[in-house]
Structures are given as structure tokens and as C-alpha cells.
Amino acid sequence: MAEVAYVPPAWRERLETRGLAPLRSTGVRYWAWIGFLLVIIAWAVFEYATQLNNGLIVTGMRDRISWGIYIISFVFFIGISHAGTLLSAILRVTKARWQMSVTRMAEFITVVALMVGALFPLIDMGRVDRVLELFQYGRWQSPLMWDILAITTYLTGSSLYLYLPIIPDFALARDRLGPAAPRWRRVFYQVAALGWRGTPEQRKLLDRAMTTMMIVIIPVAVSVHTVVSWIFAMTLRVAFNSSVFGPFFVAGAIFSGIAAIIILMAVLRKLLHLEEWITRTQFLYLGYMLAAFTLIMAYFNLQELVVTGYKMEAGQTFHFAELMTGPFMPLYAYYWIGGMIVPGLIMLYPRTRTIAGITFAAVLVLVAMWIERFLIVVPGFRVPLMAYGARNYFPTLVEWSILAGAVALFMLIISVFAKIFPIISIWEVVEHRGPEPDAAAEPRRVRPTIRPELRPQLTAAGTTTTEGVQP
């Protein structure tokens, strides 16, 4: 692994204390938060029971708009799962270092978003009791089966990829929490650390496993959102009949993933007092990526509009009119302005390029990306296929409740994870980053941080990486 920069012991002590603090003590506010989330989830479960009792008639979906916010949210959650892959795989492959303190959070998002997202097709099914038929009679000709294959592969791979870098941190927790910790914690970290001692042998194995996974997971992530787009693009419907859907969805997924990680970073930074390790640098660099993706998204949207709008095939006129002057105009306008133009401008001006500003841009983008999926599904289905008037779709309370429950479940699992797994990849921050001047201290500089290669390299003679995580 990389050569270790000089690490002041006090700094490292602070990092380890902060990183393990959520594992040590839990406040009343945490339990209140968990209780609040459980109430929302219980409400959603109740509403889902109503749906099971009465059938999908309790939703706003009908024959002519036969998919609604369940499938929209499915695409949305699978989309934000791309956060982890981007940060911990793509950036690790490129040997970026600034993101080390937030990779763990990004990997959380990936795993949890996949778990929650995969529930939606089940909730959407008319006969969920027959779900095992997918394994009994599954046909590989069906795009739905591709989704199942891709998502289970991705969930397995990203769970493994979440676990691998935690092993040294589990060992740290095992060694540092002490006898005051509850018994289950001690047993858990003992088992989960897999006997990690940080020997050169173990490091080599871990390094190899992580390198393999970080390369394997990237094509899997790309395939996931490509096949998610294919449940639309494989049909003849005029609004979905596009060859650009695969890359378009992958770009949208990474875009919303960046927004999700920025928001989670901002929240956990405040709640867990991680200001020293999650600085303006992380926000700024992720913000730049967000800005780059506003351009990529704008490009994809424009090329779709121009290519189909120039030809105006039958049905396309209706679709465009609905989006641009019809009932979907406010949402469509928000998608462009709130999802692409304003976030791009926020990143353009140094004055708004603050942590608060970047987080605000991320919230705008995340909302816009849910709306984008709405604008793909609902107006796409609304184009009349025969001589009938276009039908309306208004999600019902049941659907909104289940969506709220899913968001609560997402937050709940993240909250529980934050209490079990060290939220910062402590050993990697120690190894790869070392103390770094906070970029936020110099907000007006053109280049906001000192590039790693320009940083004073105070390598301590004789320091080896194996000591990185030992107490």
C-alpha cells in the first residue's frame, strides 16, 4: 500500500476516538430518531397491508398508466446505489485520496439503497405470493429477470466490498472498545474482524481482495442501471423507444448517487462531529463532479430531445407537448432548472461554493432525479396507444405512505449501520491521507487545496504500514 505520511499521534488518537465514538455511546436523541422512523415504517406496513387486502386498486395506477411511483422509486433507489461504486471503486482505481474519509458512507448508501430499492418491484406485484415462480419458471428473455440477476449480483458484490475495508476497523473496535462495551459488541467485533492483526500476509490478502472487487464492481454497477433502463427501452412505446436509455440511466444514477453522498456527508459530519476529517475538500470535489454531471445530464437530455424532436414520430408530438406546455411542465421545468442549471451555477460561483451551498445543490439534484424518473414513466405511459383520451395518474395515500416508509427504512438501516460499523474508514484515512489543511480555511483561492504531491512529505523513517491500525 501507499507510503505512509507522517501521522501525528494526537491527530490519530482524535480520529480513532471520533470514529469509534458512535459505537461507544448512544444518546436519547438517537433512540428518538429510531422511534420516529419506526413509526413511519409501521404506518407504511399498515398501508401495504391495505393494499394486500384490497389489491392494487388502492393505488392510482390503472391499465393505461400501469406503473407508478413504486417503479419510479425502484429506479431512483437503484440509482443512488451508484454512489458507493463511484467513490470507493472508481476513485480508488484512479488512486484519488481525498475521498477516503467518506468511502464508508458511500458504501453504506450502495448496500442500503439496493436493499430498499429491491423491495419496490415486490410491492408493485399483483401476486407477490407467487414471487418464487421467478426462480421456478424464470425466463431469461425477460428484462425483469435481467434486473433480478444484475441487482442480486450487485448487492452481493457491494456487500462484500463494504465488508472488506471494514475488517481492519473491526479489529480496531475489537481492540479499543475495552471491557466497558456490551458483550454482544465484543463478540461481534471479535468474530467480524476475522482475526485481523495487520500482518504483512493479511495486508497483502486484503489488498488483493479489495483491488479485485473494486475492478469487478464497476462493470456490475454499469450493467445494473443499464438493465434497469431496459425494462423501459425494450418496449415499443414511443417515449421509451430509444437506444440512449442505457447510458442515460447510468449517468443519471451516478448523478443522483453523488447528490445522495453529499447529503449524507453533511448530515453525519454535523451529527457525529466529523468536521476535522470531512472538510470542505470532500464537498468541493464531489460538488465539482456534481457540476460535471449536470453537463452530462443536460447533454443526454438535449440529444434525446433533438433527435426525437426533429423527426417527430407519431406520438412524440403528444409526449413533447405534455412535457413542455402540458400538465407536466412545472415538473419538467424544475427538472431542468433545479436539477441542472441551478446546481451548475452554485458550483460556478466561488461565493456559493460553500459546504451549505453544495449541500443545497445536492438536495435540489436528488429531488430532481426522482422527478426525472417520474417524467420518464408517467408521461411515457400517458401517450395514448389507441383512440382514447389520455389517462391521469395521481398517486394515492397508500403509495405516498409506502414511499415514505421506504425512505424511513433507508434512513433506519443507515442509522443502525452507523452504530455498528465505524462510519469513517479509519485505517485508510490514516494510511492515505494524514492530516491535511482544511480547504475551507481558504475559500477564495482558485485551487482550494494543496495537491497531494505538493504537500510536504514528512515520511517518518522506519514507519511501516502494518502499524497503521494497531493500538
Add this chain to the structure above:
Amino acid sequence: MRKVIGRRALLRSGMAAGALAVGGSLAASQGSKAQAAGTSGGRLRRWAMVIDLRKCDGCQSISQPPQCTEACIQGHFAPEPMQWIQVYESPLEGQAGTQFVPTPCQHCQNAPCVNVCPVGATFATPEGTVLIDQMRCIGCRLCMEACMYDRRFFNWGTPAQPPQTLFLEYSPEHQDPAIRGTVMKCDFCPDMARAGRLPYCAQACPHGAIYYGDLEEDLATNGSEVVKISRFLAENNAYRLKEDLGTKPRVHYIPGHGEAVGRMPTTTGRKATTWPWQKTIGGALPWQR
């Protein structure tokens, strides 16, 4: 001059059994009672429909709701609001007024719905019909997204059907009793055809606009007249709906707007379809499409 053959003789000749079971999925769930129909030469039937729009006035002349839809609903106990054969009124191209287009499932030979079904609940039979096995359907509605003819119907709630459906033995060929959370559609009445009868819609059409028959023998009938399908189609500029999509439907149309039965294209509107037993069912809620 078309040669006239009795429709009974035509259809009865098809009853000589083809030995093929109707596809693995059907056999698996249905104990393989249904068998594909064959011609006397041992060849498979290839069911097809020709709808002569020149003779369709949307039942304006008899001041009734379209009789094909009514008969289909009563024969299949199709729950409200399902119109497996629906009479759409669409504007005429290039002239004022409208035409009526009775639209059953098109029984595509390159059926998008069959392609996307994850469990093989929607399947194509060797006879070329597309059926749904509601005992297997998981209700994912991918097929409804894929169908470009709006011909699939989902049981969003508990389907309202008359009580006698509970005593029927389920078969994908008539789809009763209907099951909540599954998809239904026109099944092309292969059970009726095997028994030597025309589908309900063809039987009920007061003007004989719906012809049903077999592409293999190249013959179809509306109950009173038998036509040679290939010549009938060629001579009358027949077309199929959305032919450019490449779905290869088995339902053919002869262009028109009811002129053969005296309808003016500018006389628009038709009576609304009814579900006669709806008022007798307590508790079951119909829905809008």
C-alpha cells in the same frame, strides 16, 4: 364469386385432433387437457380474424352498445371495465368523420408481451394464439407496458363476476374465474373454435363484420358467408394495426367506416358498453381503465 361452404362443415373438419399439447407451460399447469386443433391433413390450425370495417357501424343502426363487446363480456364474464374486444371510434384519415374499429387482442406472431413475461405466464400456442395462464401470472404488468394495442387488462381489485363463474374449471382458454392481481385479455376463443363454434364477438355481430378462420386452410367465416382469406384480404386492401412495428398481428382489417351498412362517417358516437351482472354483485368495486 366466392365459393360458399357451410361454416359448420368448415369448423368441424378442424375438430380432428392435432396431437400436440398447447405448449409446455399450459400442459404443466392445466394437466394438458387442451389440445391444439389440426386440419384433417394433420396440419395445425392457424387461427386468424378479419374485421370488415365497411360493415361496422358501432351498432348505431340498432341503437345498442356494440354487440361484439356485449357478447364477449357475457360469454367470458369479463369483469368491468374490461372490453376484451373494444370498439374504438377513431377519426378518419383525410376526410371528415370517424370510423369504428373493433379491437380484440391482435394475437401478434412477434408478440412483445410474450417476449417480456418473466415467468412464461403469457405464451404463444402452436395455433398462433397468445394466451395468459392466470394461475402463473405474478402481476408485474411488464406485458401491459409492452402491448402497443392497449389490449391487456389488470384485475386491480376483486373482479366482479356473476356467481356461476366460481363453478367453472379454470383454463387459459376462457380465463374464468378471474383472479385478482393478474392480467386478462381476449383469448381468441380457441375452445369455441374446437367445438365448431365462432367466437362470441363474431356470432353476435349483427352485420357479420367479423370473420374468423384458419390461415392454414385459408378460409374464414362470419357465420353466414365463407371467404378465402388471402383473396379477401388482397382484393380489399386489408391492413393490420401498427403494421410497421413488426408485431405481425393475426387480426386483419378491411378499411371502411360502416358504409356497407349505411352509416355516414359524420354520424358519431355509440352506446356505452354494459356489464349486466354488475348490479347483482355486492361488495366488488369496478374501476376505470
